[in-house]
Amino acid sequence: MKDIQITEHSIDIASCINRVMAPDVGGIDVFIGTVRNETRGKKVLWLEFEVYEDMAIKEMNSIAEVIMIQWPVHSIVIHHRIGKLQVGEVPVVIAVSAAHRDAAFDACRYAIDALKQTVPIWKKEFFEDGAVWVAAHP
Amino acid sequence: MRRDYTAKGVILSRRFFFMSIRILAFGIAREICNSSTIDVVFDENITVEVLKALLVAQYPALKQLTSFMIAVNGEYAQASAVISANDEVAIIPPVSGG
Secondary structure, three states, rough: EHHHHHEOOOOOHHHHHHOOOOOOOEEEEEEEEEEEEEEEEEEEEEEEEEHHHHHHHHHHHHHHHHHHHHHHHEEEEEEEEEEEEOOOOEEEEEEEEEOOOOHHHHHHHHHHHHHHHOOEEEEEEEEEEEEEEEOOOO | OOOOOHHHHHHHHHHHHOOEEEEEEEEHHHHHOOOEEEEEEEOEEEHHHHHHHHHHHOOHHHHHOOOEEEEEEOOOOOOOOOEEEOOOOOEEOOOOOO
């Protein structure tokens, strides 16, 4: 089972975990991304996330499909929030369940790494003296 | 960048063939282009590579980015891919989700 979502509302972490729970599951790995209060020593006030939604959903689905082929996982949930997020809020939750923990750990790690590389979502950091699109410039 | 046409038939088809594409721009590309959509008119089919060169000529700040990709119909496109009239084309600056 895979459950891919992009939402403007806060992500319910407990329900992400419940979605991947099953009697034949022996472990669940969860990655929770959170908004950090600083970048390279500069105080972050808030973040804004923008998305190309149709393509992002496609890319997130293809990440989940690659995982299903590559590891013996039971279920995978990838939820990403967009819009304005304050420090401490949660932009992304990934939950992966499997019969055995190795697959769950490896697949969860792969999912967040792949998401950061390919999914068309953009993060803008707002500081006291301006704002920067993350990773835009070398 | 433009091929040298000599055959008459091709010249005729160029004269009567116009293609308008609406290009979506996201994140920093949207700010550089000052709009979330750009309309571009071509008089021949073009590749992703040619489109990127045209965009950089029009919006030089795109060249300052770490990189930028073109997506066609919601998928990353190769430089050699040819863009057709009804394709959904988007400028994808470096992504930073998560």
